[in-house]
Amino acid sequence: MIVKRPKFAPAVTLVEVMVAMVVLAIAALGALNYQYYAATQARIAHSETIAARTAQLLLEDWKSTGGSEDYDPTALNLGFYSSLSMPSYEVSRGVPLHNGLYTITVEDVPLLLMLFWKDVSYDSAAEITLRQLTVGVVLDQHQDIDTNLGEMISGRLIPEVSLTTYVRLDASGG
Numbered sequence: 001m002i003v004k005r006p007k008f009a010p011a012v013t014l015v016e017v018m019v020a021m022v023v024l025a026i027a028a029l030g031a032l033n034y035q036y037y038a039a040t041q042a043r044i045a046h047s048e049t050i051a052a053r054t055a056q057l058l059l060e061d062w063k064s065t066g067g068s069e070d071y072d073p074t075a076l077n078l079g080f081y082s083s084l085s086m087p088s089y090e091v092s093r094g095v096p097l098h099n100g101l102y103t104i105t106v107e108d109v110p111l112l113l114m115l116f117w118k119d120v121s122y123d124s125a126a127e128i129t130l131r132q133l134t135v136g137v138v139l140d141q142h143q144d145i146d147t148n149l150g151e152m153i154s155g156r157l158i159p160e161v162s163l164t165t166y167v168r169l170d171a172s173g174g
């Protein structure tokens with residue numbers, strides 16, 4: 001018995017291989033782009049968490065002093081440094097504490113902290129003042145904030161973290 005073979009066996013053509021490679025390349029680029037975006041957003045979220053925790057630490061410590069106008073974060077010996085004086089646009093929040101700006105680097109994240117106090121209410125019968133304490137934190141824009149990913153995000157600010165609390169000051173000042 002004689003079996004006839006077809007002249008051309010069904011196979012994958014060069015065009016089909018090229019189309020498959022282009023589709024695969026587009027899918028791979030999309031996945032890499034998503035991974036880069038996710039890693040960047042994770043780093044920003046980590047920086048915001050560090051900023052919030054640092055603000056909470058300062059706010060609680062300052063509150064424990066009764067909202068003293070003489071509070072000094074550098075006395076904590078945790079790496080806070082007094083920085084430049086407060087920009088004029090920030091003074092609307094209240095009275096800046098001392099010179100107003102402090103810096104610290106936590107887990108390779110440079111932070112710029114602003115501390116304000118403002119007396120918001122006074123009860124003359126009880127001689128009690130309600131004082132508002134505010135700590136604002138932003139990433140220090142003069143340093144690179146993303147050395148772990150090898151990126152240079154110099155000048156990019158995360159949204160400011162601002163925490164506020166209130167303390168009662170009696171006639172004795174505390």
